[in-house]
Amino acid sequence: MHGKLLAIYNDALRIRAFEKAIGVMADAGHVPGLVHLCLGAEVLQATVCNALDSKTDHVNGSHRSHGIALASGASPFKVAAEILGREDGLSSGLGGTQHLFAPEQGMASNGIVGAQVPLAAGAALTAKTLGTHGIAVCFFGDAAANQGAVLETMNLAAVLSLPLLFILENNGYGLSTSSSYASAGVNLTERAKAFGLESISLPSNTITDQIEQIHIAINTVRTESRPLFLEAPIPRLTGHYHGDAGNFAGDTDTVPDPLLLLREFLDAQNIDTASVKEQSSTEMDEVAGRALRSQAPSPQILDTWRSILGATE
Amino acid sequence: MHGKLLAIYNDALRIRAFEKAIGVMADAGHVPGLVHLCLGAEVLQATVCNALDSKTDHVNGSHRSHGIALASGASPFKVAAEILGREDGLSSGLGGTQHLFAPEQGMASNGIVGAQVPLAAGAALTAKTLGTHGIAVCFFGDAAANQGAVLETMNLAAVLSLPLLFILENNGYGLSTSSSYASAGVNLTERAKAFGLESISLPSNTITDQIEQIHIAINTVRTESRPLFLEAPIPRLTGHYHGDAGNFAGDTDTVPDPLLLLREFLDAQNIDTASVKEQSSTEMDEVAGRALRSQAPSPQILDTWRSILGATE
Amino acid sequence: MTTLSVKQALNQALHQLMAADDTVIVVGEDIVGGAGSGSAEELGGAFGVTSGLAARFGTARVIDTPISETAFVGMGIGAAATGLKPIIEVMFCDFMGVCFDQIMNQAAKMRFLSADQIQLPLVIRTSMGAGDSSGAMHSQSLHGLLASIAGLRVVCPSNAADAAGLLKSALSDPNPVVLLEHKGLYDLETDIDPALPAVPIGQGKILIEGAAVTLVTVSAMVHHAVKAAKQLEKDGITVEVIDARSISPLDSDLITKSVAKTGRLLVVDEGAAFGGFADMVIAEVAQKAFPHLKAAPRKITPPHTPVPYAPSLEQNWLPSTPDIIQGVKDLLNA
Amino acid sequence: MTTLSVKQALNQALHQLMAADDTVIVVGEDIVGGAGSGSAEELGGAFGVTSGLAARFGTARVIDTPISETAFVGMGIGAAATGLKPIIEVMFCDFMGVCFDQIMNQAAKMRFLSADQIQLPLVIRTSMGAGDSSGAMHSQSLHGLLASIAGLRVVCPSNAADAAGLLKSALSDPNPVVLLEHKGLYDLETDIDPALPAVPIGQGKILIEGAAVTLVTVSAMVHHAVKAAKQLEKDGITVEVIDARSISPLDSDLITKSVAKTGRLLVVDEGAAFGGFADMVIAEVAQKAFPHLKAAPRKITPPHTPVPYAPSLEQNWLPSTPDIIQGVKDLLNA
Numbered sequence A, B: 001m002h003g004k005l006l007a008i009y010n011d012a013l014r015i016r017a018f019e020k021a022i023g024v025m026a027d028a029g030h031v032p033g034l035v036h037l038c039l040g041a042e043v044l045q046a047t048v049c050n051a052l053d054s055k056t057d058h059v060n061g062s063h064r065s066h067g068i069a070l071a072s073g074a075s076p077f078k079v080a081a082e083i084l085g086r087e088d089g090l091s092s093g094l095g096g097t098q099h100l101f102a103p104e105q106g107m108a109s110n111g112i113v114g115a116q117v118p119l120a121a122g123a124a125l126t127a128k129t130l131g132t133h134g135i136a137v138c139f140f141g142d143a144a145a146n147q148g149a150v151l152e153t154m155n156l157a158a159v160l161s162l163p164l165l166f167i168l169e170n171n172g173y174g175l176s177t178s179s180s181y182a183s184a185g186v187n188l189t190e191r192a193k194a195f196g197l198e199s200i201s202l203p204s205n206t207i208t209d210q211i212e213q214i215h216i217a218i219n220t221v222r223t224e225s226r227p228l229f230l231e232a233p234i235p236r237l238t239g240h241y242h243g244d245a246g247n248f249a250g251d252t253d254t255v256p257d258p259l260l261l262l263r264e265f266l267d268a269q270n271i272d273t274a275s276v277k278e279q280s281s282t283e284m285d286e287v288a289g290r291a292l293r294s295q296a297p298s299p300q301i302l303d304t305w306r307s308i309l310g311a312t313e
Numbered sequence C, D: 001m002t003t004l005s006v007k008q009a010l011n012q013a014l015h016q017l018m019a020a021d022d023t024v025i026v027v028g029e030d031i032v033g034g035a036g037s038g039s040a041e042e043l044g045g046a047f048g049v050t051s052g053l054a055a056r057f058g059t060a061r062v063i064d065t066p067i068s069e070t071a072f073v074g075m076g077i078g079a080a081a082t083g084l085k086p087i088i089e090v091m092f093c094d095f096m097g098v099c100f101d102q103i104m105n106q107a108a109k110m111r112f113l114s115a116d117q118i119q120l121p122l123v124i125r126t127s128m129g130a131g132d133s134s135g136a137m138h139s140q141s142l143h144g145l146l147a148s149i150a151g152l153r154v155v156c157p158s159n160a161a162d163a164a165g166l167l168k169s170a171l172s173d174p175n176p177v178v179l180l181e182h183k184g185l186y187d188l189e190t191d192i193d194p195a196l197p198a199v200p201i202g203q204g205k206i207l208i209e210g211a212a213v214t215l216v217t218v219s220a221m222v223h224h225a226v227k228a229a230k231q232l233e234k235d236g237i238t239v240e241v242i243d244a245r246s247i248s249p250l251d252s253d254l255i256t257k258s259v260a261k262t263g264r265l266l267v268v269d270e271g272a273a274f275g276g277f278a279d280m281v282i283a284e285v286a287q288k289a290f291p292h293l294k295a296a297p298r299k300i301t302p303p304h305t306p307v308p309y310a311p312s313l314e315q316n317w318l319p320s321t322p323d324i325i326q327g328v329k330d331l332l333n334a
């Protein structure tokens, strides 16, 4: 178990270092549009993706999915290059920060709030139909939980008994709007239950319990081939997007930084974490530098796409 | 109370007589498309609409809304003429059976499953904003309850505390598909509760209790200016549309015909119902005859609409 | 040769496709029918196109859904992206409004956004068209609107052979394809090759050769156009009738070559009067065959209004054979 | 005269409209901002257009919503049908996919289906356009697609005066109007009449008179077109630049009259390459001004692909001033 925890910590740290590097590049004007960093969600994303098998499993994330891409095993260099809009990016710069596609790692993300959730149901259906014992996972935010796409899919997944794990990344906010305003009802876990889903809300402060619960959930979805809903409270350590006014960030008092909690736990077990930290930031600084040196994609690829998709030419 | 019950019985009987007359005309080939009759829902629709005030209140129904139109006070002749596609129809034959618009009676219906529900939220918002003490009511089916439009609106109505009464007409089927298959979770009332709505499931066999509960619900929405959800089990006394194979009708053993129950109750009170029955079928046969004699709308109105809506002419 | 209706041809093609490849699944509302009702009888979809599939291939591959188009169309896209070949039925194309994000933003863009890492062997089957008093929300013809979305393929068969053949091509196309089946054609029978050979997407077909006017049309309007052309022939006017079959990609070559010959273009369509298929073809010809045009290109479409319900209005709203005959004559006098 | 950006002009027009009529409400995501956060600070929408409205008119009339576009757009339609004048913000037009049924089937058809018993004083404000690396789902230009739907009015202002003026006309129009605000223009400042007079829907505007070519365009492309025309003037080529402003209804008269004068048409648009605004205008001109055309009409649009993210690609994807200059020259040499 300690090995697993260290691996998760390592992955989570790498994500944080990656996001920090992206932030630095954004501040320097290298990121062409707005980026939504996943600071605060790293441990969750690392824990989940670590437990998946990219040969059979699929993950679909929201606009805030850099961490999921990395944790799924996509090359940080390619992810960074995609975010920068460079030729070496996952999609040669066609997609960008919100549209990360790493099918070999079974990972994709989405720019439309909630739209990834039905897509994940499709991945679950594939696994079920082909009998791969694979599962699908979708990550979505607390605000996405009010989209028809998400609500319909909860029902559909239950009806078809799809091996689909719903993961609600509850950071308390959608853009500037608090979840306490936008979502009626006792809470979103109870809402999911009402769709016939087994639904679990992670405890917010015992990091090892959280990780264990996640492992159990994944195992249940896989072995019982049915959907399950998991609500994970996570802090929003930055604003909605990197560099926004940031007045609507979440409250780290009620939801402490999971990465900190995990480090404290490892420290208490006398497990060395300093070197891992060192390594991850060195790695990500190098990655960022390399991504920055990647070329802009040549406009010629537009000609290729024009001829692939063209309607009249 | 007995006077009220008799009025409801009267309205419900008129609806049934109307629907039967439509069925007869359809069998004779006079109804141009498919019609969805509301046989089994008459008492519910009559009870609700009877308790509304068309000056301030609004009702939005589904594809199965003939009864709602009548109970709201729309002219049966105009409704029948609309269903037949005649000039004297509510919309001169532009709309048809699924698109009944009687704004003076505060009533409208819809061809897209679930789409009427957000529209009703708008009527509720108008009442609230203008301070009319009006309420809005939306009727929708058990299958509609799985549409994003309906699910989103439950949350929105709760968030904005709209005076909106959700009425789930649960006849156990959507087209050929049983609700037990299509809707996961314990039941749809529990699902509505999870959106923060006070939610009531009507008892299925005590008709006077049902009626009273409906009155209480309407009163609550009005006086407390907040949404409420009411699930009404109703039998599907015909198939999905008039004349379909009908093998997927509901089960009248579990949900008896409310009109029968109401008549039995009135009979037990020694209230004369025979004459009312006589009257309603006489009225509706006359209405049907008159509607049949109404002219086809003149194609010239298309020219008017072409110039109203035209994009380039 | 055998005689099949459009509905039968589609049904047989579905049987063939499912039999040939275990990864083909069919998903939609009531496409099995009677789910949870305890009835053993299958409905086979609102129009009966999917009948018999569940009995043969099982409900694990022929899947009835709740009325949740966003969820199940999205599920189809996600399944196509991960190894299945889904054929999704949206009962009426009018209902695409409720799942339009999945069509416009997800299905249409995934191949591009993934830089071709993901291709979508996905077909969305749906019905279209007016003429049966189904009203404004069950009668639309959205082929033009869909074709304006980059990344989608859009086809509109006018007969049994094309319906089955285009369905087959659609499922092996790397792009998501929307197959629009006209409600008014489901029972139309024609003689066809029982093997139901694939019909390539992007190829129109000259149904009647002619010299005076090029008439481009699709779907149910094809039959009015053919009737009109036959009538006009009696008056010595020969019309070249082209069934475009595919809206996107459009067989621009075939059309412009024909116009190069005739010098005159009439487009007949029951889709949008403004910005629909008719405008697409006219714009294409105006740009590519301008030197050949002897007169202004014309279109015959319904007025720019929703579809009216009353039969008297709906029939008037729809282009008719006499309208087309008149249109051709006007064009020749222009 | 005063100097205002598009964003400021819209904001002031909203203030005026809300002050003048208590039935005007504004609804959307984060349009107040900070709901439930305990923060007194207003965001005023993702682009700041609605800032200050809640402070002045209260949150009963300036309403933040959950991310439920179907529910709140539908709510706006229902409110318009029953006595309010709602202005609904859909943050990006790309998100209209998720609420497209309410736009295509409900808003667009209600007036017709009720036989004019119901009119909809409803405005849907949304943003459009590429150029800021927002990616394929936050950069579309859907004006053509929307205009192809009968029953909708669609306008695309290119400057502050038109933005405010069209918003005012839109709210008093009996039809639902979609106002597409280009993201790249929000901060563009121009001198305008501080009264922000209404601008009629359906009227284009000649920005530059010219004799050689009629150039029709809208929204952000207007500015490229004007630049191109000014450059071309140096070479002695005068281009008549028309800002169509309104997509539906289209000011067909203005355009065809101009083509009657110049004999040449170039449409510049960042919307769909196929079946978009450009094809609409070309088809219209081909039909109505054919005898005046001296050369094939042309269009300059992006390729028929989703919007790419990388700046190097996106800039290339978008029509540019040099593209337009070249387009005019090609047209003159044709």
Ligand SMILES: Cc1ncc(C[n+]2csc(CCOP(=O)(O)OP(=O)(O)O)c2C)c(N)n1
Pocket: A062, A063, A064, A111, A112, A113, A140, A141, A142, A143, A144, A145, A169, A171, A173, A174, A175, A240, D029, D067, D069, D091, D095, D098
């Ligand atoms: C359908 C749709 N509506 C609105 C948006 C704009 N938007 C992007 S992210 C976001 C907030 C999402 O909040 P949440 O789901 O809680 O995720 P978080 O950002 O907190 O991770 C909004 C409103 C969008 N992309 N898609």
Ligand SMILES: Cc1ncc(C[n+]2csc(CCOP(=O)(O)OP(=O)(O)O)c2C)c(N)n1
Pocket: B062, B063, B064, B111, B112, B113, B140, B141, B142, B143, B144, B145, B169, B171, B173, B174, B175, B240, C029, C067, C069, C091, C095, C098
């Ligand atoms: C969005 C959408 N999907 C599908 C349909 C086709 N359809 C019309 S009614 C219906 C069944 C509706 O069932 P329910 O909501 O239970 O109402 P009921 O017919 O039982 O009154 C279906 C599938 C539609 N009109 N709209």
Ligand SMILES: [Mg+2]
Pocket: A141, A142, A143, A169, A170, A171, A172, A173, A174, A175
């Ligand atoms: Mg959130």
Ligand SMILES: [Mg+2]
Pocket: B141, B142, B143, B169, B170, B171, B172, B173, B174, B175
């Ligand atoms: Mg039902």
